[in-house]
Amino acid sequence: MAFDVPPGYRALKDADVAAYLAGVPAVANQLGGRSADWKVREVGDGNLNFVFVVEGPAGGVVLKQALPYLRLVGESWPLPLRRAFFEHQALITEARVAPQHVPEVFHFDETLALTVMAYLSPHIILRKGLIRGIVYPNLADHMATFMAETLFATSDLGQPAAAKKKQMALFCDNIELCRITEDLVFTDPWRLADGNRWTSPQLDATAAAVRSDGPWKRAAQEFKLKFLGEAQALIHGDLHSGSIMVTESDSRAIDPEFAFYGPMGFDVGALIGNLYLAFFSQSGHETRPGDRDRYRDWILQTVEAVWTLFDGRFRALWNKAHGGDVFMPDLFSSGPDQAAFDAAQDAYMRRLFVDSLGFGGCKMTRRILGLAHVEDMESIADPERRAGCEQRALRLARTLMVDGATFTDIKAVSEAARALQREAARVPA
Known part of the structure; x- marks a missing residue:
């Protein structure tokens, strides 16, 4: 050819x-x-x-x-x-x-x-460390910082509109890689597409049910609309646990070839969604039931810290390093003005939180029913155990996409994940 x-x-x-x-x-x-x-x-x-x-x-x-x-x-x-x-x-x-x-x-x-x-050495791919059960105490701190700094700086809050538009024009030509995301993440898992695969026959009925689930399918298309139309910042575009190199003291994001100006929640959601996949996969990597309970808790604590730290650092940058043409500090100088600003900031971060959950659910779904899967699940040799892990992940993914707005905070999402895990283990809540 x-x-x-x-x-x-x-x-x-x-x-x-x-x-x-x-x-x-x-x-x-x-x-x-x-x-x-x-x-x-x-x-x-x-x-x-x-x-x-x-x-x-x-x-x-x-x-x-x-x-x-x-x-x-x-x-x-x-x-x-x-x-x-x-x-x-x-x-x-x-x-x-x-x-x-x-x-x-x-x-x-x-x-x-x-x-x-x-050459990052002795770093390893984060996904491989999560499979091995390695704790990375600085991961949440580092990745929250990376996302807050890069997303804020390239947003309308962090740079003038003219500078952003020039960068948008440059990255708008990354058409083919965006198209891969548009199809593989938001569309193919909800239809019969070439390349789709799943743990068969264990998930055959589940895959068919997903393809006929109207609310779930609608949610996927709503998030696809956001991906297509909301040019909030320069996003990494593929920030999953296979695109982060780590040691216990260092974390580096690699492989941003999918980068373009898109919704910030896509980056945050990609990381959160992949951590939830790692959480549910632990049942397939433990020798005896419960062996990795403490590690599961660490993963959920990390998810919570990622969002909490990101939220705090993004707000801090907004308050102290504003460089854009919207929400300028001199517009909100008096007491009543400050209250209006605080309300606007809360609403902005709330939308970003719900977007992140939904995009995370999209990423989780495609990694189970789409073309490219994740080693977290694929390395589980027993197909019955693997399918069980994937079923639980899919249930959370649907909730994040369809009902993400019902979660009050990230701790509530962690509790939903724990509840699914407890149900599988038949342990009373």
């Missing part, structure tokens, strides 16, 4: 990588020594790209190269190489306000659609 690639593009192989990087002084200095001694290995286990880790005497880097097709599916699903450009732009934008929570970028090559960035 012929792909639309720029002159000079080629997909690098292991043998090409060292020679290429030797010609980039900033990267060669980062690695140190002779290129002949550098160790190169391809580690890409994602859905879209080649990812090479290169290690030298002085340090390591990661080279990520886009392919002109969706790696998960193959050459039958073409994708534009320009997604690498949007990822680079997003990384640079994020680094301006939250450099401690993204990888440092050393080099970008638009022709080869590749980015060279810091």
Whole structure:
């Protein structure tokens, strides 16, 4: 199949990588020594790209190269190489306000659609740590900060309208990756679509019921409308537990190639939804029932802390670092004015909370009934146990999407998750 690639593009192989990087002084200095001694290995286990880790005497880097097709599916699903450009732009934008929570970028090559960035070591993918039952005490703090800083800075509250419009125009061209989200997250799980799969036959009836559930289907389309039409801020666009690298003391968001100006709740919901998936998957990873009760509690405490800290930090930025053309501080200087401002801020954050729950439910649903699943569930060998975990996750997902506005706060959502888990274990509430 012929792909639309720029002159000079080629997909690098292991043998090409060292020679290429030797010609980039900033990267060669980062690695140190002779290129002949550098160790190169391809580690890409994602859905879209080649990812090479290169290690030298002085340090390591990661080279990520886009392919002109969706790696998960193959050459039958073409994708534009320009997604690498949007990822680079997003990384640079994020680094301006939250450099401690993204990888440092050393080099970008638009022709080869590749980015060279810091090799994060001894970090691992958050999802793998959640499967192993590892506690990350700083995760909520770090990710709440990352989201608050990046979303506020690129919103109408954090920057002038003219600057935002210029950035929106740039990212509006990330059409194909947005289309993947539009279809895979908001539409395909509620219809018979090519690539859909689920734990069969255990979830066959459930999948059919979802496809005929009018209120759930309507909710999915309402959130799709928000995704299509609410350009609130530059969002990461794929902030799940497979796009965060962690140690116990450090957390970094990676892979923002789906970035565009969209609803802020999509990023917050993606993280929250994936943490709930991890919560429900624990039953499939414990040796005996109850072995991971304490870890389940930690996951829910982390979800609560993510929202609570994000809410507080976003409000603090709004109050002290306002840079936009709406809700300007000098409009609300007197006592009565301040009360009106506080009410408006509360209403804004309440809408964002409900959006985050709903988008989280969308992400949970697609990871169980759609094309690309999550290792949290897929690594559960027993299909009966896996299906049970997925059933509980789907029940919460529906509630978050259809009835999210009924939750008073994030602790109430945690209690709903616990109730589903107790029901499965037949433990009285």
